[in-house]
Amino acid sequence: MGFKVLIKDLSNNKEWVKELNQPIFFIGRVSSNEISLNSPKVSSRHARVMVRGDKVTIEDLKSTNGILFNNAKIDRSADLSFGDSFQIGDFVITIVSEDFKTDAPQKEEEDVEFKFDPFAYVRPFLAPINDFLEDASISEIMINGHDKIYIERKGKIEKTDRKFASEKALVAAVKNIARALGKEVSEVSPRLDARLDDGSRVAAVIPPCALTGTYVSIRKFSKKALTLQDLINFGAITQDAIDFIELCILMKQNVIVSGGTGSGKTTLLNVLSSLIPDGERIIVIEDTAELQLQKEHILRMEAKPADKKGRGEVTIRDLLHSTLRMRPDRIVIGEIRGGEAFDLLQAMNTGHGGSMSTIHSNSPFDTLSRLENTTLQSGIQLPLKAIREQISSAINIIVHTKRFEDGSRKVNFISEVLDLKPDMSYNLQHIYVFERTGKDESGKVLGHLKFTGNVPTFLDEAKKAGFIKKGSFLDTIK
C-alpha cells in the first residue's frame, strides 16, 4: 500500500510531496535517505519511519536536533496517525494516504538526488554488521550464532569480532528482517529464504531447527556482475575454453554447470548464457532470481513458496510446464534441485536443445549421479537403464567449477557426456582439465585449463555448419 509524504519547508514556505510504498523509510540530510532534507539542522540519518495501515511510528535515530511532535521533542519514538504532522529542522512533515489530494508538486528527482538503498529494510536490524553490507570487498556474511560472525573477503573466509547482544537479539533481528520483507519466521516456521531489493540473498534458520544458535547467511549481490573478461582475468577460464563453450551453445548442446557450494556456478551460468546468440527467445526459471542476463528477448520467472496456510506454491517444475507452452528457444534453469530434473531432461531430449542449468556436485561424474538422484526424486517409475539413457542423451556438456583453497574459483573440467557404456555406466570424455602446477609464495594456486586432445563428437558437424572460424584454435583440432 502506498502513501504520500507532504513536506513543507518553513524557511521558504516551499511545499512538495513524495509518494512512497515501502513500510519503512528514513529521513535525513544525505541522499541515501528516502526523504532527504538538505539542511544543516537535519542529521545525516535523522529518523526512521514505519507505516502500518494508517498508523505511523517515528523514531529518532539519535539526531542532534530531535523531532518535534505536538510542540514537544519526542523521546526516542512516537506513535502517530495519518494526517499528524511532525517537524524536523525547518521541515514540517505529514504522512497521508495515497488518495490524499494536494497541489504540492512532486519534488524533481535531480533535486532530491535520491539514492536507492537496497538494505534500507534490513539495516536497522543488523546494526552490528551494517558496515559489512556497505563494504564491496565482502561477498558473504555468515552468522553462526550471535557471537560467531564470519565474512568472505576476496574468496577467503575470516572470523570477525562482531557480536549481536544476545541470541535473543539475533532471533529478533531475523524475525524483523522477515517481517520487513513480508515473510514470517517463527518457531513454527523457522526458515527464511529471501532476496533483498538489490538481489542479495538472505537465508536464515532459527531454533529449534538451528541447534547451536541462529544461523544467517547473506550472499551479497555484486553490483557489477562478473563478466566473461573478468573470469578470464581471474584465471577462472581461458579464451580457448570460452570459444569451445560458445561453439557448444551454437550447436545447441545442453550444458550443465556443476560444482560445490559457492564454487561460482551461478556466476558462470550467467556469463555463459550471455553467449546465446541475440534474437533467441530465452526463458529463465529460478528459485530465487539471481541471474542477470543482458538479452533482448528474455522472460524471467521465479518460483514461489506456499503462503502461511500452505496455499499457492509454484515450483520450478510448474513453471517449466508453463514454459514448454511458450515456445522457448532456450530454457535456463537457475539450479536443479528436485522434481524438475526429469521434466528438464525430457525437454532437453525433445527439441529444447541448447538449454542450461546448474547442479551441485563434486566432480563431472558426480554431476550425472546427482542428476540421477534428483530424477528419482521426481517420483518417476522408470528402470534405471532408461533414466541413465535419458540423462546421457540429454546432457551434452558438463562445465565443472571448483573453489580452491586460496579462495579462487576456477573451471576445472569441461567434459562431454557420451553414450552409456555397455555395462550401463556413464561415459565421459574430458575436453579440458585444469592442470595444477603448484602454488606461488602468496599461496595462490597456479595451473592452466588445458585442452586434453580429446575431440568433441560434434566437431565435424560444427565445421560443416560453418560455426568454426578459420584459423581458430578449434579449427586446428583434427
Ligand SMILES: Nc1ncnc2c1ncn2[C@@H]1O[C@H](COP(=O)(O)OP(=O)(O)OP(=O)(O)O)[C@@H](O)[C@H]1O
Ligand atoms: N571466478 C570467480 N572469481 C572470483 N569470485 C567469483 C568467481 N566466480 C564467482 N565468484 C564469487 O563467488 C561467490 C559465489 O558465486 P556463485 O553464487 O556463482 O556460486 P554458486 O556455486 O552458484 O553458489 P551456491 O552453491 O551457493 O549457489 C560470489 O560472491 C561470486 O561473486
Ligand SMILES: [Mg+2]
Ligand atoms: Mg548458485
